[in-house]
Amino acid sequence: MLQQTKSSMKPYIYLFPVLSILFFVFTLGLGISILQSLGYYPGIGLQGFTLQYYREVFRSGAFFSGLLFSFKIAMLSSGIAAMIGISLAYLLVMQRKEYPGLQTVLKLPVIVPHLVAAFLIFTLFSQTGIIARLGMLLGLIESSQQFPALIFDSRGIGILLAYIWKGAPFVFLILYQVLRSIEKDMVEAARNLGASGGDLFFRIFLPLSLPSVFSSFIILFAFSFGSYEIPFLLGPTSPRALPVLAYIEYINPDWTNRPYAMAMNMVLAGISILLVWLYHWIFKHYRYFRKEG
Amino acid sequence: MEKATRKILLMGMSALLILPLGMILIWSVTVSWPFPELFPRELGLRGLGAILQPGAPALESLLTSIRIAVLVTFITLGITIPGGRALGIHEFPGKGFIKIFVLAPLMVSPVAIVMGIHGTFIRLGITNTELGVVLIHIVPVIPYGIRIFTNIFELVGDQLEEQGKVLGAGSVQTFFHITLPTIMPGIISAGSLIFIISFSQYFPTLLIGGGSVRTFPLLMVPYIQSGDRMMAASYSVVFIGAAVLALLAIENVLKLYYRSGTGIAGVFYSGK
Numbered sequence: 001m002l003q004q005t006k007s008s009m010k011p012y013i014y015l016f017p018v019l020s021i022l023f024f025v026f027t028l029g030l031g032i033s034i035l036q037s038l039g040y041y042p043g044i045g046l047q048g049f050t051l052q053y054y055r056e057v058f059r060s061g062a063f064f065s066g067l068l069f070s071f072k073i074a075m076l077s078s079g080i081a082a083m084i085g086i087s088l089a090y091l092l093v094m095q096r097k098e099y100p101g102l103q104t105v106l107k108l109p110v111i112v113p114h115l116v117a118a119f120l121i122f123t124l125f126s127q128t129g130i131i132a133r134l135g136m137l138l139g140l141i142e143s144s145q146q147f148p149a150l151i152f153d154s155r156g157i158g159i160l161l162a163y164i165w166k167g168a169p170f171v172f173l174i175l176y177q178v179l180r181s182i183e184k185d186m187v188e189a190a191r192n193l194g195a196s197g198g199d200l201f202f203r204i205f206l207p208l209s210l211p212s213v214f215s216s217f218i219i220l221f222a223f224s225f226g227s228y229e230i231p232f233l234l235g236p237t238s239p240r241a242l243p244v245l246a247y248i249e250y251i252n253p254d255w256t257n258r259p260y261a262m263a264m265n266m267v268l269a270g271i272s273i274l275l276v277w278l279y280h281w282i283f284k285h286y287r288y289f290r291k292e293g
Numbered sequence: 294m295e296k297a298t299r300k301i302l303l304m305g306m307s308a309l310l311i312l313p314l315g316m317i318l319i320w321s322v323t324v325s326w327p328f329p330e331l332f333p334r335e336l337g338l339r340g341l342g343a344i345l346q347p348g349a350p351a352l353e354s355l356l357t358s359i360r361i362a363v364l365v366t367f368i369t370l371g372i373t374i375p376g377g378r379a380l381g382i383h384e385f386p387g388k389g390f391i392k393i394f395v396l397a398p399l400m401v402s403p404v405a406i407v408m409g410i411h412g413t414f415i416r417l418g419i420t421n422t423e424l425g426v427v428l429i430h431i432v433p434v435i436p437y438g439i440r441i442f443t444n445i446f447e448l449v450g451d452q453l454e455e456q457g458k459v460l461g462a463g464s465v466q467t468f469f470h471i472t473l474p475t476i477m478p479g480i481i482s483a484g485s486l487i488f489i490i491s492f493s494q495y496f497p498t499l500l501i502g503g504g505s506v507r508t509f510p511l512l513m514v515p516y517i518q519s520g521d522r523m524m525a526a527s528y529s530v531v532f533i534g535a536a537v538l539a540l541l542a543i544e545n546v547l548k549l550y551y552r553s554g555t556g557i558a559g560v561f562y563s564g565k
Contacts, residue, residue, distance in 0.1 A: 011380075011385045014375035015375070022394070025428055029406040032409040092303055102303075112536075122517070123316045134331070246404060250408050265409075269400075
C-alpha cells in the first residue's frame with residue numbers, strides 16, 4: 001500500500017505502451033469504421049451523418065440471409081464444440097491419470113491454423129473426399145455426385161465442421177484444468193456421501209465449471225461469427241457469411257460502397273458486444289443465485 | 294458409467310479429432326490418387342520438394358512469416374508484461390475499465406478493425422510493409438498476453454521483488470534475476486500462443502500487406518481454393534511442422550537458459 005502512494009503514476013506508465021498501440025490501431029480502426037458506417041467519409045466527399053446505410057443494409061436480402069447464416073453457424077459450432085470439449089475433459093479427469101501423450105496430441109487442432117482446418121474438412125467431406133470414397137467402396141453411393149454436398153453447401157455444414165474441429169480441443173484444454181481442480185477438491189467427499197457418476201457430472205462438475213464453459217463458448221462464438229477465412233474457403237456463394245459479404249463490398253472499386261461494408265461490420269461487432277454483456281449479466285445473477293441456493 | 298467405458302469413449306472421441314490429420318500427411322506425399330480409389334496410386338515428394346527446395350518462393354515466405362511472428366511475439370511480450378503487472382499488482386482509478394478494454398479485441402471482429410484502419414495505414418505509408426503487418430498482428434494477441442500476465446502477477450505479487458530490493462538489488466537486477474524467472478512459465482505459454490496466432494493470420498496480412506508482404510498462409514490459400522490437394526497438403530504439413538518446431542524451441546531455449554542460470558534465477562525456476 002505504501003508503494004502506491006509513493007508513485008501513483010507507476011501503473012499508468014506500465015500500461016502506456018500497450019494502451020497506445022490499442023488506441024492507435026484498435027480504437028482508431030473501430031472509430032473510423034463507425035464514422036464511415038454513418039456516412040462520414042470525407043476522403044470520398046461524404047460529410048454528413050446518416051442512418052441511410054444501416055437502413056439499406058437491413059433491407060437487403062443478402063445481408064439478412066448472411067446474418068442469419070453467420071449467427072446460426074457461430075451458435076451451433078460453438079455450442080457443439082463446448083459440449084464435446086467438456087465431455088472430453090470430464091472423461092479424462094475421471095480416468096484419474098494424466099495421459100500426457102493424449103493431452104499433447106489434443107493440442108494439435110488448436111495449433112493448426114484455420115486455413116489448414118478448412119483444407120482438412122475439404123479432404124474428408126468433399127464429394128471426392130475420403131468419406132465419399134468409403135461410401136463408394138461400401139456400395140452406398142454409385143458416383144461422387146450422389147454424395148451429399150457438405151462443402152460449399154447452403155446449410156454451411158463444412159464451415160460448421162471446421163469450427164467444431166478447431167473449437168472442441170480448445171474448450172477441452174481450458175476445461176480440463178478447471179475440472180481437475182474441482183476433482184481434487186470435491187469428488188472424494190461427494191463419493192463418500194453416495195454420489196453416482198451422473199450426480200458428479202450434473203451436480204458438481206457442470207455447475208462449478210459453467211462460467212468457464214460459457215466464457216470459452218463466447219470466445220469461440222465471437223471468433224467464428226467475425227472471421228473470414230473458413231466461410232471464404234468452404235462457404236457457398238449464397239448465402240454468404242457476413243464478414244465475406246462485408247469484404248466484397250469493401251473491395252468494390254466504387255468507394256461509395258464502403259459505408260455498406262462498415263455498417264455490416266458494426267452489426268457484427270454490435271452482436272458480439274451484446275453477447276459479452278449478456279454473459280456478464282447472466283453470471284452476476286448466476287453467482288447471486290448460487291449463493292442463495 | 295464404468296471406468297472402462299469412459300476410457301473407450303475418451304480414446305474414440307480423441308481419435309476422431311486427431312486421425313483426420315493423417316489425411317493431410319498422406320496427401321502431402323501423394324502424386325496421384327484418383328477418385329474413387331481408397332489408397333494413393335503413386336507416392337512421391339514432389340509437393341514437399343517444391344516448397345522446401347532452396348530459393349523457392351514458399352521457403353522465402355516461410356522465413357517472412359517466422360520473422361513477422363517473432364517480432365510480434367517480442368513486442369507483445371514487451372508491452373503486455375508491464376501491462377499485466379500493473380493490472381495484477383496495483384490498484385488505481387480506471388483499472389476496471391482498462392481490464393475490459395484490453396480484452397475487447399477478442400470480441401470485435403478483426404475484419405471491422407482492419408478495414409477501419411486500412412486508410413490510415415495507407416496515409417502513413419505502412420501498408421505493403423512488414424511494419425504495418427506486425428502492427429496489425431499485435432492487436433488480436435494483446436488480450437491473451439494481458440490475461441496471462443495479469444493472472445500471474447496477481448498470483449506472485451511483488452513480495453519477492455521487494456525482498457530483492459531490501460537486499461540491495463537495483464531495478465535491472467531485480468527484473469532479470471527475480472521478475473523474469475518468476476513469470477517464465479507465463480512467458481513460455483503467452484509466447485507460444487502469440488507466435489502461433491501471428492503465424493496463422495490470413496485476412497489482416499492480405500489487406501494490410503497488400504500482396505507485397507507474402508507470408509506462408511497467403512501463398513497457401515490459392516492451392517486450397519483450386520483444390521490442388523497435393524500442394525495444399527504439402528503447405529499444411531510444412532506449416533504445422535514449422536509451428537511445432539517453433540513451440541519446442543520457445544519452450545526449451547527459455548527453460549535451458551533459466552535452468553543453467555546461476556543464482557536465484559536458476560534455483561527459483563528449477564524449484565517450481
